[in-house]
Amino acid sequence: MTRAPFAIDADALHAYADGQLGEVERAAVERHLAANPDSAADVAAWQRQNEAMRALFPSTAGETAPARLSPHRISHNQRFERQQSLRNIAAALVLVVLGSGIGWFGRDYLTPTRAASDSLIEAAVTAHTLYVKEKSRAVEVAADAPNLMSWLSDRITTQIDAPDLTADGFRFLGGRLLPSAPTDGLPSPAAQLMYENSEAQRLTVYITAALPDKKESWIYRKGGSSDAYYWSTPTITCTVVASVPESQVKMLGHKIAEQLTWRADSTPRDW
Amino acid sequence: MQKFLDEIEECVPALRRYARALTRNADRADDLVQDCLERAIRKQSLWQPTGSLRSWLFRILLNLYRNELRTAQRRGAHVPVETLLVEPSVAPTQPGRIALAEMASAIDALALEQREALLLVVLDGMSYADAANSIGIPIGTLMSRLGRARAALRTMTGSGDEPRLRTVK
Numbered sequence: 001m002t003r004a005p006f007a008i009d010a011d012a013l014h015a016y017a018d019g020q021l022g023e024v025e026r027a028a029v030e031r032h033l034a035a036n037p038d039s040a041a042d043v044a045a046w047q048r049q050n051e052a053m054r055a056l057f058p059s060t061a062g063e064t065a066p067a068r069l070s071p072h073r074i075s076h077n078q079r080f081e082r083q084q085s086l087r088n089i090a091a092a093l094v095l096v097v098l099g100s101g102i103g104w105f106g107r108d109y110l111t112p113t114r115a116a117s118d119s120l121i122e123a124a125v126t127a128h129t130l131y132v133k134e135k136s137r138a139v140e141v142a143a144d145a146p147n148l149m150s151w152l153s154d155r156i157t158t159q160i161d162a163p164d165l166t167a168d169g170f171r172f173l174g175g176r177l178l179p180s181a182p183t184d185g186l187p188s189p190a191a192q193l194m195y196e197n198s199e200a201q202r203l204t205v206y207i208t209a210a211l212p213d214k215k216e217s218w219i220y221r222k223g224g225s226s227d228a229y230y231w232s233t234p235t236i237t238c239t240v241v242a243s244v245p246e247s248q249v250k251m252l253g254h255k256i257a258e259q260l261t262w263r264a265d266s267t268p269r270d271w
Numbered sequence: 272m273q274k275f276l277d278e279i280e281e282c283v284p285a286l287r288r289y290a291r292a293l294t295r296n297a298d299r300a301d302d303l304v305q306d307c308l309e310r311a312i313r314k315q316s317l318w319q320p321t322g323s324l325r326s327w328l329f330r331i332l333l334n335l336y337r338n339e340l341r342t343a344q345r346r347g348a349h350v351p352v353e354t355l356l357v358e359p360s361v362a363p364t365q366p367g368r369i370a371l372a373e374m375a376s377a378i379d380a381l382a383l384e385q386r387e388a389l390l391l392v393v394l395d396g397m398s399y400a401d402a403a404n405s406i407g408i409p410i411g412t413l414m415s416r417l418g419r420a421r422a423a424l425r426t427m428t429g430s431g432d433e434p435r436l437r438t439v440k
Contacts, residue, residue, distance in 0.1 A: 010414075010418055011414045014417055014421075015399070015419065016403040018392055018393070018396075018399075019396070020398060021397060041279055045421075045425055046421050049393075049424050049425070049428075050393045050420060052374040053292070053374065053378070053389075053390065053393050053394065054393065054394065055371060056292075056371050056374055056378075057288055057291055057292040057390075057394055058288075059284065059288055060287040060288045060291070061284040063284070063285065063287075065283050065284070066301060068301070068305050069283055069287070069301060069304055069305055069308060071274075071276040071277075071280050071281070071283070071308055071312060072276050072280070074308050074309050074312050075276055075312050078309070078312060078313060098438065140315055185341075234381070244393075264301045
């Protein structure tokens with residue numbers, strides 16, 4: 001409120017009431033008020049208003065401010081929060097890197113397990129469908145050929161004997177060697193054994209060496225014309241394919257599993 | 272940094288007083304002050320050391336308060352009467368003294384732009400230049416708001432009538 005020739009206007013009166021004038025201006029306003037009762041009344045009213053407002057909302061200088069209003073504390077908390085969020089970002093980055101690494105290096109162990117059983121079942125069913133139709137050339141090597149089973153055992157690098165299913169009416173016809181599905185990590189090749197009962201129903205057993213994960217699993221898959229019963233053990237995988245009722249496929253599957261795994265790991269199994 | 276925080280700390284009582292006058296609620300006032308301090312400390316790089324730190328803090332407080340009011344208006348919220356901070360600790364014994372409760376409701380009835388200007392100048396004793404800067408208006412606008420606020424208060428509290436006038440020295 002400094003102006004060249006100091007004029008006593010409304011602004012100057014407000015400034016006077018609010019104590020914002022210097023000594024010279026204040027004296028000038030006081031002289032003006034002494035001569036102008038109307039202005040004096042205004043200023044006095046404003047001063048009473050100021051007084052009332054200050055009484056209504058007293059200074060808080062005497063109060064102890066709560067800790068949450070301490071600038072030092074707020075600043076400290078903000079620094080702490082920043083560090084905390086940096087730490088969280090760092091931790092998240094470590095997790096992303098770890099997760100990616102596990103995913104990348106573990107991809108061979110994670111994905112193929114289920115795909116392997118699916119591929120093997122599919123290959124077994126395809127081979128079954130292809131060869132059961134053959135009347136006279138159903139098998140590559142007949143059951144009575146010498147060294148059939150030792151040859152197959154050598155080629156699939158797993159010791160096997162042809163399971164005996166005569167008690168259930170199935171006669172062993174013979175076997176053949178097959179390439180297995182061209183998927184990474186699948187055991188190859190495969191041995192297919194074929195059986196036939198008196199009603200000319202045929203059953204095939206598709207055998208490979210164990211999968212890399214050597215896990216035990218059992219899968220029963222219904223198909224259009226024939227069902228497949230697959231299992232894997234630490235020593236072998238086997239898929240039984242036949243066009244007989246499910247209960248019979250399972251029963252035969254258990255008998256085959258018992259004979260094959262007994263032969264393979266010398267441990268009798270309890271079904 | 273420490274000096275900056277110390278300077279802010281010196282302003283806390285004035286900020287609390289002004290916030291209480293605006294909100295009429297001690298808890299809401301402290302919430303407002305806390306928001307203001309947090310923002311100021313986080314954005315300290317935005318403060319120009321050429322200006323007054325005090326008026327910068329009040330500008331932040333006012334902006335927060337206006338935002339809060341706009342949000343409250345959208346929600347249709349209002350301040351319940353019993354939470355108002357009206358404590359006429361001093362009885363109006365002197366003639367010419369304005370009854371505090373009457374004054375409180377008169378201040379409430381003022382337009383926001385008049386109320387924030389008047390309270391800032393009166394309670395904090397801030398210079399007109401700093402007050403105009405805090406509110407974000409030219410000084411002439413501040414003066415006309417002060418004039419209108421004071422005239423309105425006079426009408427509402429009846430403090431302009433004759434008998435009281437005579438008590439002025």
